[in-house]
């Protein structure tokens with residue numbers, strides 16, 4: 001006997017949404033940071049140097065010195081709830097779950113915990129047979145977006161019965177993203193005790209070579225800045241931060257740009273980091289603490305770091321729009 005078309009034993013498809021961010025150590029101590037950096041910096045999408053050359057350097061010079069130094073930096077930004085990057089990503093997933101009750105929202109980290117493999121296995125065990133992977137990077141790069149997707153597909157490789165998968169495209173020029181940045185920047189600037197002469201948009205850097213190899217990260221970051229310039233009345237400057245290693249990285253560099261702006265007469269500045277969806281070590285320690293020191297030391301008078309979108313109402317509205325579009329046909 002054939003089944004009736006609406007056979008009640010066939011459950012409705014369950015749709016999952018997995019927010020993915022970079023990853024962070026489990027604790028702000030040298031041992032945890034070492035474990036995290038070893039995983040992160042062994043990723044061939046991040047450090048594109050032949051394994052035979054890179055692994056001795058990583059396990060020699062880098063992992064014997066950097067964990068202690070980075071642990072100290074993490075201690076300056078760690079909260080009672082944990083690493084800012086993990087806390088903001090978790091809060092974003094929780095708020096998005098409230099806004100999108102028809103999907104199961106979860107979050108994972110590319111390096112460290114909670115791992116992408118563990119969260120995907122759990123979503124599948126809870127009945128998700130369609131999953132949208134959402135690496136939370138507005139600008140695509142192989143070192144962030146691609147490696148997050150790689151990790152998800154590596155986990156799926158071990159499953160006999162895989163869920164169907166979609167991936168979130170970059171949203172660097174999406175009007176909803178630019179609108180959310182604009183609203184967030186304007187509200188934060190209006191609340192400052194001083195009037196900024198300029199806004200600096202600082203992006204995480206990448207080796208310059210990746211641009212010549214075809215990585216769109218640099219161009220997409222430039223486009224975000226052009227659209228921000230069109231949306232805001234403040235003059236907007238752009239720079240790249242977080243230089244790592246000896247290769248030439250994208251320029252202009254953030255601290256050098258701050259010093260140059262002071263020389264050009266800028267005394268009051270607001271700094272935004274539109275390439276980061278959530279505040280983390282690179283924004284809270286490198287910009288809000290260290291870059292501020294540089295700006296004031298060079299002769300600047302007022303410096304304000306404007307926090308990322310994090311789990312703000314503007315962020316949740318943005319993600320709901322982006323995700324709903326990608327989930328078209330899977331949800332009503």
Ligand SMILES: C=CC1=C(C)c2cc3[nH]c(cc4nc(cc5[nH]c(cc1n2)c(C)c5CCC(=O)O)C(CCC(=O)O)=C4C)c(C)c3C=C
Pocket residue numbers: 022023024025037045046047066070083085137141143144204205206207217242244275276279280281282
């Ligand atoms: C937002 C986009 C990011 C890009 C692009 C990116 C590329 C990239 N990063 C490194 C090296 C390091 N990054 C580190 C921290 C870090 N990086 C990002 C984001 C991007 N990285 C974030 C969100 C964070 C913060 C993590 C946190 O726990 O808060 C670090 C570790 C910190 C330290 O020890 O100083 C390193 C190292 C490379 C080499 C690279 C591109 C090739």
Ligand SMILES: [Fe+2]
Pocket residue numbers: 204242
């Ligand atoms: Fe990084």
Ligand SMILES: [Fe+2]
Pocket residue numbers: 242281282286
């Ligand atoms: Fe840094």
